[in-house]
Structures are given as C-alpha cells and as structure tokens.
Amino acid sequence: MIENLxxxxxxxxxxxxxxxxxxxxxxxxxHTFVGHPPGAIHIAWKEAxxxxxNNQFVADVKKVATNPSAPVLLLCRSGQRSLDAAKALENxxxxxxxxxxxxxxxxxxxxxxxxxxxxxxxxGLPWEQS
Numbered sequence: 001m002i003e004n005l006x007x008x009x010x011x012x013x014x015x016x017x018x019x020x021x022x023x024x025x026x027x028x029x030x031h032t033f034v035g036h037p038p039g040a041i042h043i044a045w046k047e048a049x050x051x052x053x054n055n056q057f058v059a060d061v062k063k064v065a066t067n068p069s070a071p072v073l074l075l076c077r078s079g080q081r082s083l084d085a086a087k088a089l090e091n092x093x094x095x096x097x098x099x100x101x102x103x104x105x106x107x108x109x110x111x112x113x114x115x116x117x118x119x120x121x122x123x124g125l126p127w128e129q130s
Contacts, residue, residue: 002086002097007120010073010100014039019070023061025085026076026104032130034104037120040075045085057085058092065094073098075120077105
C-alpha cells in the first residue's frame with residue numbers, strides 16, 4: 001500500500017522510526033543544487049539527458065532499504081515521480097511506502113514558480129544544498 005503524506009507527516013515518520021529510509025528520486029542536478037533533506041538517499045527515478053526510467057531503480061533501493069516492511073519515503077519535486085517510483089517498489093514487494101505529497105518544491109503558482117505553495121522547503125523542514 002502507498003500512503004500519501006504531506007511533508008510534515010513524512011518528517012514525523014522519519015523522526016519516530018529509526019528504520020525508515022528517505023529516497024530522493026529527483027535528478028542528480030535537482031538533488032545537488034536545488035537542495036534535499038539531510039540524510040536523503042539520492043536514487044534518480046529518471047535522469048538527464050534522456051529522462052527514461054532508471055532500470056536499476058528498484059535494485060538500487062534494495063541496497064539501502066533492505067527491510068521490505070520498514071517505511072520507505074519517496075520525495076521528488078512535486079510528488080508525481082515519487083508516486084511512480086513507489087508503485088515500482090510496491091510491485092517489488094515493499095509494504096510500507098510513503099509518497100511525499102507536494103515533494104520538495106510544491107506545485108507551480110500563478111507565476112509558474114515553485115516553492116511558494118507547498119513542499120518540504122516551503123513548510124520549513126530541514127534541508128541542505130551540496
């Protein structure tokens with residue numbers, strides 16, 4: 001089953017469960033330069049230049065999330081890639097998947113800017129840049 005949680009709820013899961021794993025499924029550039037939650041493990045769902053699904057995604061997650069019943073939280077820019085990645089992990093047998101609604105940057109506002117309506121950074125949760 002895939003749960004959809006807002007960033008604050010996802011943060012609570014991470015704080016209360018030492019076995020939880022946070023996977024940032026955005027591209028390397030997004031993870032590095034836009035920023036990411038501390039401790040987020042970067043495994044891209046899709047990557048430049050071709051933006052095809054990473055065929056190694058599930059195998060790479062299995063290396064860091066070894067307990068299929070522990071919470072695996074997935075984060076992208078706005079919540080869609082992470083949901084697609086969660087579905088792939090569900091098909092691979094993971095049982096406690098959490099899609100972080102609004103992702104790291106949230107939806108586009110009226111000026112087509114992200115970061116003003118929601119997302120991990122918008123709500124003031126910890127983050128860093130590389």
